[in-house]
Amino acid sequence: xxxxxxxxxxxxxxxxxxxxxxxxxxxxxxxxxxxxxxxxxxxxxxxxxxxxxxxxxxxxxxxxxxxxxxxxxxxxxxxxxxxxxxxxxxxxxxxxxxxxxxxxxxxxxxxxxxxxxxxxxxxxxxxxxxxxxxxxxxxxxxxxxxxxxxxxxxxxxxxxxxxxxxxxxxxxxxxxxxxxxxxxxxxxxxxxxxxxxxxxxxxxxxxxxxxxxxxxxxxxxxxxxxxxxxxxxxxxxxxxxxxxxxxxxxxxxxxxxxxxxxxxxxxxxxxxxxxxxxxxxxxxxxxxxxxxxxxxxxxxxxxxxxxxxxxxxxxxxxxxxxxxxxxxxxxxxxxxxxxxxxxxxxxxxxxxxxxxxxxxxxxxxxxxxxxxxxxxxxxxxxxxxxxxxxxxxxxxxxxxxxxxxxxxxxxxxxxxxxxxxxxxxxxxxxxxxxxxxxxxxxxxxxxxxxxxxxxxxxxxxxxxxxxxxxxxxxxxxxxxxxxx
Ligand code: NAD
Numbered sequence: 264x265x266x267x268x269x270x271x272x273x274x275x276x277x278x279x280x281x282x283x284x285x286x287x288x289x290x291x292x293x294x295x296x297x298x299x300x301x302x303x304x305x306x307x308x309x310x311x312x313x314x315x316x317x318x319x320x321x322x323x324x325x326x327x328x329x330x331x332x333x334x335x336x337x338x339x340x341x342x343x344x345x346x347x348x349x350x351x352x353x354x355x356x357x358x359x360x361x362x363x364x365x366x367x368x369x370x371x372x373x374x375x376x377x378x379x380x381x382x383x384x385x386x387x388x389x390x391x392x393x394x395x396x397x398x399x400x401x402x403x404x405x406x407x408x409x410x411x412x413x414x415x416x417x418x419x420x421x422x423x424x425x426x427x428x429x430x431x432x433x434x435x436x437x438x439x440x441x442x443x444x445x446x447x448x449x450x451x452x453x454x455x456x457x458x459x460x461x462x463x464x465x466x467x468x469x470x471x472x473x474x475x476x477x478x479x480x481x482x483x484x485x486x487x488x489x490x491x492x493x494x495x496x497x498x499x500x501x502x503x504x505x506x507x508x509x510x511x512x513x514x515x516x517x518x519x520x521x522x523x524x525x526x527x528x529x530x531x532x533x534x535x536x537x538x539x540x541x542x543x544x545x546x547x548x549x550x551x552x553x554x555x556x557x558x559x560x561x562x563x564x565x566x567x568x569x570x571x572x573x574x575x576x577x578x579x580x581x582x583x584x585x586x587x588x589x590x591x592x593x594x595x596x597x598x599x600x601x602x603x604x605x606x607x608x609x610x611x612x613x614x615x616x617x618x619x620x621x622x623x624x625x626x627x628x629x630x631x632x633x634x635x636x637x638x639x640x641x642x643x644x645x646x647x648x649x650x651x652x653x654x655x656x657x658x659x660x661x662x663x664x665x666x667x668x669x670x671x672x673x674x675x676x677x678x679x680x681x682x683x684x685x686x687x688x689x690x691x692x693x694x695x696x697x698x699x700x701x702x703x704x705x706x707x708x709x710x711x712x713x714x715x716x717x718x719x720x721x722x723x724x725x726x727x728x729x730x731x732x733x734x735x736x737x738x739x740x741x742x743x744x745x746x747x
């Protein structure tokens with residue numbers, strides 16, 4: 264099976280190749296097979312991408328928002344029409360089950376294009392009256408050339424979540440997908456051109472971290488939006504600061520999910536499953552520290568293990584399958600290492616815990632109970648299907664423990680006590696919180712992290728502020744008084 268794209272990069276409306284770049288083999292995680300070979304961007308390719316974006320951006324920004332929005336909405340329609348084809352490609356890129364990609368990837372990308380396409384025509388500044396013939400007006404302006412850098416878990420979605428608000432505001436974007444999943448973003452670029460986007464407004468260049476770093480430090484770049492790990496975020500944020508560039512940082516997490524003893528256990532188990540095993544656990548906002556109040560712990564664990572007996576693991580292209588492989592051999596080995604640490608540090612393995620005897624990079628959905636806060640599996644982001652169930656007794660105690668982490672991406676609570684739910688959420692040190700559900704990220708709602716989990720927000724009207732800036736214009740209709 265081959266899913267070789269026409270070329271590695273998409274620049275100025277066309278596929279472009281430079282075989283002098285370091286090879287990037289695309290491996291299908293379900294089989295370990297090489298399904299495409301691409302090349303990392305050479306300095307010439309990076310130059311071509313930035314020159315083209317810089318040239319195209321001014322004319323794009325000069326169009327009306329309504330015109331720009333029309334292009335984005337057309338792209339959303341095309342993505343929905345081609346959902347199946349794009350979902351199959353996303354599954355090739357990531358190994359995520361087609362059952363998931365059909366509803367979570369191109370569809371989510373299309374939502375972002377449609378939402379920001381709809382907003383584009385209403386992006387304005389404001390008029391600020393000062394009295395006595397004086398006033399200020401503000402002009403919302405594009406930043407210029409924005410760089411998007413993606414992680415490997417949601418390649419189509421990340422390409423759109425960054426591209427859609429950037430383009431709606433009149434910016435151009437150069438997007439670098441993760442080297443592990445380079446295929447899907449090329450299709451987003453192709454579709455934007457087909458929808459009438461001017462050439463150069465959305466370019467895709469492939470590469471490893473060095474290509475990302477070269478883009479971030481280029482003086483023509485005004486803004487960087489990264490989805491990735493905290494260590495990469497630190498480096499990219501520091502490099503962007505050198506050039507005083509705007510940033511959005513969507514980084515890692517180790518989020519708490521608290522289940523009180525009055526919760527609906529069936530719903531809490533569903534939330535914990537969604538928050539740990541969807542996409543084989545490779546979701547940044549996962550609630551991997553599941554704090555369960557002591558009184559319901561055994562009931563929770565027994566229902567959880569019963570439900571996990573029904574997981575269907577296998578060929579991700581089989582639409583009945585709902586649990587796929589890890590994205591790569593390297594990620595699988597990292598996760599297996601954490602499972603060994605969990606066992607060695609004394610956590611009780613209640614489900615899974617091993618690699619599956621299948622071609623590809625499969626790990627069983629894994630649940631540890633009796634996890635304590637000091638264990639490695641309770642402190643570090645694993646980014647795989649490993650749930651840590653942690654006991655607690657009181658609300659005050661669990662809140663302190665839930666917040667005792669450098670991360671602050673997401674947090675959730677299951678309880679039927681209305682006032683407690685809102686009190687707990689008010690106390691969470693996290694950017695995205697859930698009451699009696701987990702891990703939903705509609706485009707209408709801001710998404711992002713606190714503390715080490717990030718800076719800025721994606722989605723919602725707030726994203727507009729991260730892709731535009733205000734010019735203040737002071738107007739006087741009076742004579743100018745000067746002291747001499
Ligand atoms: P990563 O940090 O290894 O890489 C992310 C991207 O940064 C890749 O494209 C990589 O090539 C690039 N990169 C690496 N070094 C760079 C450098 N010095 N300069 C510029 N770019 C550089 O992350 P990953 O392993 O691809 O993804 C997993 C991580 O992403 C997890 O920590 C996860 O929590 C996080 N994530 C966060 C969100 C969110 O929205 N908060 C969403 C998905 C994933």
